[in-house]
Amino acid sequence: xxxxxxxxFLFFSVCGVTAYIPHRYHFVNENKTWSEAQTYCRxxxxxxxxxxxxxxxxxxxxxxxKEPATLAWIGxxxxxxxxxxxxxxxxxxxxxxxxxxxxxSGEPNNAKKIEFCVMMSRKDGSWLDEKCEDGLCxxxxxxxxxxxxx
Numbered sequence: 447x448x449x450x451x452x453x454x455f456l457f458f459s460v461c462g463v464t465a466y467i468p469h470r471y472h473f474v475n476e477n478k479t480w481s482e483a484q485t486y487c488r489x490x491x492x493x494x495x496x497x498x499x500x501x502x503x504x505x506x507x508x509x510x511x512k513e514p515a516t517l518a519w520i521g522x523x524x525x526x527x528x529x530x531x532x533x534x535x536x537x538x539x540x541x542x543x544x545x546x547x548x549x550x551s552g553e554p555n556n557a558k559k560i561e562f563c564v565m566m567s568r569k570d571g572s573w574l575d576e577k578c579e580d581g582l583c584x585x586x587x588x589x590x591x592x593x594x595x596x
Contacts, residue, residue, distance in 0.1 A: 513568065523562055566585070
């Protein structure tokens with residue numbers, strides 16, 4: 447029985463229970479369009495901030511509260527009306543029934559039918575849709591396995 451427990455432990459240690467690796471968020475105090483911010487994050491970290499649950503939202507709020515910007519891009523974008531997707535390239539991130547959202551009251555409103563990217567408010571962590579061409583600060587996340595970092 448003890449050997450079976452050790453084997454299970456070793457299996458999860460080697461294969462990893464890495465389906466959920468906590469994100470480390472990085473605020474970037476440079477004004478960029480949403481696409482420029484996405485490119486920067488992919489070149490230097492993993493991607494724009496991606497939020498899958500309330501714990502991640504709390505971590506992102508803590509990161510933003512320390513910064514001077516009142517609004518910042520996150521990795522959510524509309525591909526078609528009413529359909530929002532995270533910029534994260536890893537399709538395994540998306541889950542059926544994934545409904546975590548934190549829209550500000552009255553959002554998304556797609557004002558003038560040109561607001562397809564999402565920014566987050568430092569004040570309350572709520573999300574607002576905005577023109578992708580606007581220059582804003584942004585938040586990247588590093589989703590690499592943090593256990594191997596010293």
